[in-house]
Amino acid sequence: MNLISLFITSILVENIVLTNFLGMCPFFGLSNKEKGSVGMGLSVILVVTMSSLVTYFLYYNVLVPSHTEYLKTILFILVIASFVQLLDIMIKKFFKSLYEIMGIYLPLITTNCAVFGIVLLNIQNDYTIAEVMAYSLGSSIGFMLVIYVFSTIRERLENAPIIKSFKGLPIAFVTASIMALLFTRYIGG
Amino acid sequence: MKKFLKWIMDENPLFVLCLGMCPALAVTTTFENGYLMGLSVLIVLLFSNIVVSLISKVIDNHIRIPAYIMIIATFVTILEIIINTYVEPLSKTLGIYLPLIVVNCIILGRALSYASNNKVVPSIIDAFKIGLGYTFALSLIGLVRELLGNNTITIMDRISNLTGYIMKYEIFPSNSVIPNQLFLSPAGAFLTMGLLLGIINALRREDIK
Numbered sequence: 001m002n003l004i005s006l007f008i009t010s011i012l013v014e015n016i017v018l019t020n021f022l023g024m025c026p027f028f029g030l031s032n033k034e035k036g037s038v039g040m041g042l043s044v045i046l047v048v049t050m051s052s053l054v055t056y057f058l059y060y061n062v063l064v065p066s067h068t069e070y071l072k073t074i075l076f077i078l079v080i081a082s083f084v085q086l087l088d089i090m091i092k093k094f095f096k097s098l099y100e101i102m103g104i105y106l107p108l109i110t111t112n113c114a115v116f117g118i119v120l121l122n123i124q125n126d127y128t129i130a131e132v133m134a135y136s137l138g139s140s141i142g143f144m145l146v147i148y149v150f151s152t153i154r155e156r157l158e159n160a161p162i163i164k165s166f167k168g169l170p171i172a173f174v175t176a177s178i179m180a181l182l183f184t185r186y187i188g189g
Numbered sequence: 190m191k192k193f194l195k196w197i198m199d200e201n202p203l204f205v206l207c208l209g210m211c212p213a214l215a216v217t218t219t220f221e222n223g224y225l226m227g228l229s230v231l232i233v234l235l236f237s238n239i240v241v242s243l244i245s246k247v248i249d250n251h252i253r254i255p256a257y258i259m260i261i262a263t264f265v266t267i268l269e270i271i272i273n274t275y276v277e278p279l280s281k282t283l284g285i286y287l288p289l290i291v292v293n294c295i296i297l298g299r300a301l302s303y304a305s306n307n308k309v310v311p312s313i314i315d316a317f318k319i320g321l322g323y324t325f326a327l328s329l330i331g332l333v334r335e336l337l338g339n340n341t342i343t344i345m346d347r348i349s350n351l352t353g354y355i356m357k358y359e360i361f362p363s364n365s366v367i368p369n370q371l372f373l374s375p376a377g378a379f380l381t382m383g384l385l386l387g388i389i390n391a392l393r394r395e396d397i398k
Binding site: 019023024028070071074077081110111116120164165166169171172173174177178180 | 210254289292388
């Protein structure tokens with residue numbers, strides 16, 4: 001597939017939150033704060049892009065030649081976990097202002113299924129290295145876009161007149177359903 | 190009966206705490222996928238709870254989270270290999286959501302909050318309580334989505350070469366009901382989940398009164 005169309009598709013039509021249900025916990029947990037959603041989104045973009053590259057090289061240069069593909073789950077989670085730690089230390093040391101935005105969200109990323117899911121999808125779809133870059137960048141930007149849009153909607157929902165038992169999460173799910181309908185219908189007219 | 194209802198409504202990991210949502214929505218297009226995913230989580234949760242409760246004294250507090258994730262990842266890999274060898278069609282349907290059990294918040298959450306400060310036997314009981322609640326929730330979502338989206342209920346189809354039976358039933362006569370494909374799509378998953386949560390909230394409200 002053409003790189004640009006892969007990039008656009010992964011942001012909008014095949015958005016990972018709305019079609020693959022990855023990264024749902026921060027989507028519903030954090031997204032009632034506009035600021036938090038930006039911090040989380042930025043950290044996800046950074047971690048996803050970097051760890052996609054690392055795991056891609058490890059998979060094709062270490063696991064495939066030694067016929068140990070079944071170890072990918074353990075290896076990938078190890079890469080992501082250590083990567084998040086490293087990034088946490090580095091950002092704290094060198095980029096103080098950036099740390100204030102995304103500091104508290106970084107440790108949460110280890111158990112964020114979006115990161116692990118994108119890394120696995122890269123391998124499952126047999127992407128080349130350029131496609132891996134386009135796909136992981138695109139889907140993490142898509143993640144940030146959706147989580148930001150959703151957080152702004154939820155701020156309005158808080159003051160909206162809703163049946164009591166549907167307040168909070170249930171109405172958030174219904175909203176997400178409408179968003180999913182809109183996003184997945186971007187294809188063609 | 191009252192105890193059963195309380196277990197479903199007040200202590201259900203999915204409906205009350207909203208943990209472990211990715212697989213809950215992604216694979217539950219049929220009843221069968223729902224309960225099989227739930228059982229896979231139960232198995233991993235059981236073994237990780239046992240191991241964590243046994244060795245939690247040895248592990249230093251600073252490396253708790255990475256260590257537990259590695260334990261969980263090991264069991265997920267074992268499960269993956271078993272499913273790949275014996276029930277191939279299932280591994281195709283579950284796809285990436287099978288390795289994604291590693292990052293399912295329920296398992297890590299139970300390991301951190303329960304198994305690490307309790308003995309083996311309570312941890313096993315806890316794993317069954319949480320795991321079965323999760324399985325129940327997933328099957329319920331699968332049931333609703335399959336019934337509305339496809340007008341069928343599948344009890345055994347993917348695992349039929351293991352059990353030797355295919356159990357797939359059409360519920361309503363096919364010319365009287367037109368199934369709505371929306372419920373099989375991602376948007377339908379969100380909608381089902383939202384409506385179920387709302388209904389459960391409403392029931393719990395009445396219970397409190």
